[in-house]
Amino acid sequence: MNRVAKAPRLPEPPPPSEAVRLAEALIFCAPSPLTAADLAVRLPPGTDVPAVLAEIARAYAARGLTLARIAGGYAFRTAPDLAPVLRGGLPEPRKLSRAALETLAIVAYHQPVTRAEIEEIRGVTTSKGSLDLLLETGWVRLRGRRRTPGRPVTYGTTPAFLDHFGLDAVSDLPGLDELKGLGLIEGRLPAGFRVPQPGDEAQADEDPIADSLAPGDAAAD
Missing domain, CATH: 1.10.10.10 (Winged helix-like DNA-binding domain superfamily/Winged helix DNA-binding domain)
Structure with missing residues (x-):
C-alpha cells in the first residue's frame, strides 16, 4: 500500500x-x-x-x-x-464647470502661473468665481507674487490636489503620450505642440506670499 x-x-x-x-x-x-x-x-x-x-x-x-x-x-x-466595484455606492462628487476644469489644468501644468497668463492660455477672461472655487476646494493655493510691475499673484496646486488625484508629485501628471492614450487629445496637433513639464519649485522671479492671505484677495492681481 x-x-x-x-x-x-x-x-x-x-x-x-x-x-x-x-x-x-x-x-x-x-x-x-x-x-x-x-x-x-x-x-x-x-x-x-x-x-x-x-x-x-x-x-x-x-x-x-x-x-x-x-x-x-x-x-x-x-x-x-x-x-x-466601489464607485457605484459613493455619492456623486461636486462637478466643476468646464471653465474651472480648464483653469485647474492650466494651474497644474503651468504653475506658478498668474491670472493674466491663465487668460492668455485659455483665450478668454477667467472669472473670479472659477479661481475662488478652486481655492475653496483646497486644490489651488496662492503661491507668491511675481517681481514684475503690479506684483501679480501666482497660483499653484496643493497637497490636497495631489491626494485627490492619487499623485506623489505634480511631475507625475500625465504627459502628451499618456493624454493621447486616454483619449483626451485627439486629431493632428500644431507643429511644435508640447505638454509642459509641471513642477512646483520656487521660481527666481517669485516672492512667497503670506499663507494668511484670504481667498477673496485672489482678485487683487
Whole structure:
C-alpha cells in the first residue's frame, strides 16, 4: 500500500514587529498622508522607516487596501482594481464647470502661473468665481507674487490636489503620450505642440506670499 507523502508544512510568517504595527496604525488614523519624517518622530528610536514601509506595502499588496505614496507621504488607498466595484455606492462628487476644469489644468501644468497668463492660455477672461472655487476646494493655493510691475499673484496646486488625484508629485501628471492614450487629445496637433513639464519649485522671479492671505484677495492681481 502506497502512502501519499505529505507536503512539508511551510513555516508561519513572523508576526509584524511593534514598529510595523505602530506605523500601520499611524498611517491608518492620519487625516492626510504621512511622510517618512513624520513616522520617524513617532516610531521607536533607530527604526528603519523605509524597511517598515516596505513591509507594510508587501503585507497589503494583494489586499483590498494598498499603501500608496501620495503628495510625498504615505496613505492607505483602495486597491485600484476594486475601484469600479466601489464607485457605484459613493455619492456623486461636486462637478466643476468646464471653465474651472480648464483653469485647474492650466494651474497644474503651468504653475506658478498668474491670472493674466491663465487668460492668455485659455483665450478668454477667467472669472473670479472659477479661481475662488478652486481655492475653496483646497486644490489651488496662492503661491507668491511675481517681481514684475503690479506684483501679480501666482497660483499653484496643493497637497490636497495631489491626494485627490492619487499623485506623489505634480511631475507625475500625465504627459502628451499618456493624454493621447486616454483619449483626451485627439486629431493632428500644431507643429511644435508640447505638454509642459509641471513642477512646483520656487521660481527666481517669485516672492512667497503670506499663507494668511484670504481667498477673496485672489482678485487683487
